[in-house]
Amino acid sequence: MPRFRPALDDIPDYRPGEPPLRPDGGPAYKLSSNENPYPPLPGVLDAAIDAAARINRYPDMVSSALLDALSARFAVSVDCIAVSSGSLALLQHVLQATCDSGDEVVYAWRSFEAYPISVKLAGATAVEVPLITDGKHDLDAMAASVTERTKVIIVCSPNNPTGASMSTDDLASFLRKVPPAVIVVVDEAYREFVRDPESIDDPALYRLHPNVVVLRTFSKAYGLAGLRVGMAIGSNEVISAVRKCTTPFAVSHIAQEAAIASLAAEAALLERVEMLVAERVRVLSELRAAGWEVPDSQANFVWLPLGERAGAFAAAVKSEGISVREFAGEGVRVSIGERPANSLFLEVARRWAPRRR
Numbered sequence: 464m465p466r467f468r469p470a471l472d473d474i475p476d477y478r479p480g481e482p483p484l485r486p487d488g489g490p491a492y493k494l495s496s497n498e499n500p501y502p503p504l505p506g507v508l509d510a511a512i513d514a515a516a517r518i519n520r521y522p523d524m525v526s527s528a529l530l531d532a533l534s535a536r537f538a539v540s541v542d543c544i545a546v547s548s549g550s551l552a553l554l555q556h557v558l559q560a561t562c563d564s565g566d567e568v569v570y571a572w573r574s575f576e577a578y579p580i581s582v583k584l585a586g587a588t589a590v591e592v593p594l595i596t597d598g599k600h601d602l603d604a605m606a607a608s609v610t611e612r613t614k615v616i617i618v619c620s621p622n623n624p625t626g627a628s629m630s631t632d633d634l635a636s637f638l639r640k641v642p643p644a645v646i647v648v649v650d651e652a653y654r655e656f657v658r659d660p661e662s663i664d665d666p667a668l669y670r671l672h673p674n675v676v677v678l679r680t681f682s683k684a685y686g687l688a689g690l691r692v693g694m695a696i697g698s699n700e701v702i703s704a705v706r707k708c709t710t711p712f713a714v715s716h717i718a719q720e721a722a723i724a725s726l727a728a729e730a731a732l733l734e735r736v737e738m739l740v741a742e743r744v745r746v747l748s749e750l751r752a753a754g755w756e757v758p759d760s761q762a763n764f765v766w767l768p769l770g771e772r773a774g775a776f777a778a779a780v781k782s783e784g785i786s787v788r789e790f791a792g793e794g795v796r797v798s799i800g801e802r803p804a805n806s807l808f809l810e811v812a813r814r815w816a817p818r819r820r
């Protein structure tokens with residue numbers, strides 16, 4: 464029998480969202496993985512198809528053209544940006560670069576399900592700090608949980624699955640309490656959907672706080688979930704450590720070219736983001752009008768804190784052809800999709816509105 468690291472015994476399976484439309488009558492609308500419901504723009508698709516003609520060759524290992532495009536987009540030196548196959552890979556690289564066995568990683572809970580898995584995989588110990596009202600991070604408690612063994616703190620804004628975003632002021636006062644040797648990862652996978660003007664909005668936070676690294680992704684607003692491209696923006700030192708951990712050739716040239724084309728087509732993509740934000744506003748207001756108590760969301764999903772009714776509600780929604788993400792005993796996360804999908808979801812949700820029961 465092969466012998467595996469004991470840390471693996473503790474690692475829960477990562478559960479992906481349910482698959483989309485199936486001929487057997489499965490969910491016709493997939494609102495379970497916070498994806499972008501729109502198909503790729505023609506220019507982005509063409510760039511990917513053109514790049515496919517070169518798949519017999521390895522891609523540019525350092526993604527230099529993509530780094531140049533990102534450097535121009537975010538006004539950050541190329542030495543301060545790393546790309547890899549999704550922002551989750553970059554989080555894992557930060558952990559690999561910093562954590563030895565017994566080191567601690569602090570993050571809020573509930574948050575992105577991949578955090579506990581990644582922390583344990585790195586051999587580190589997870590320190591989970593419960594969320595407070597409206598699904599926000601308890602930044603005071605998180606700062607108070609830092610010990611000599613803390614290597615990394617992960618903050619997620621907007622938080623998956625609750626949708627709460629963090630204000631610039633709250634993050635700044637939190638960072639003042641964190642020792643400079645502790646890396647703070649700010650996971651902003653959903654940043655482009657944020658409309659609260661007080662929310663954090665500076666991808667180059669490392670300039671003021673060299674221990675901060677910001678993660679962003681092409682998977683959500685830019686609609687490239689299937690190609691896996693994420694980025695980390697941080698100090699030269701942090702980024703060079705992260706780069707040492709990346710798998711060589713992790714970003715295919717199809718993904719590199721599609722990401723570059725997406726940046727070139729950003730205005731058109733952000734118009735779509737605007738439509739999704741308008742749909743989020745509609746979904747939240749119609750849910751509240753129907754009697755639901757839902758926290759504000761700044762992301763492309765909403766959180767229904769259903770407690771024990773989560774499973775039954777998720778099953779009811781699924782029976783109407785919509786897959787959503789159930790967190791047993793806690794709640795249900797519903798991605799904002801195309802308008803008919805949202806309308807159908809709202810029909811079911813109205814029937815389940817808490818005050819009417």
Ligand code: PMP
Pocket residue numbers: 496497548549550551552575619622623650652679680681682688691692693
């Ligand atoms: N961070 C958060 C908070 C997420 O919800 C997700 C995707 N579900 C990711 C990171 C991973 O994104 P990527 O596709 O870039 O790995």
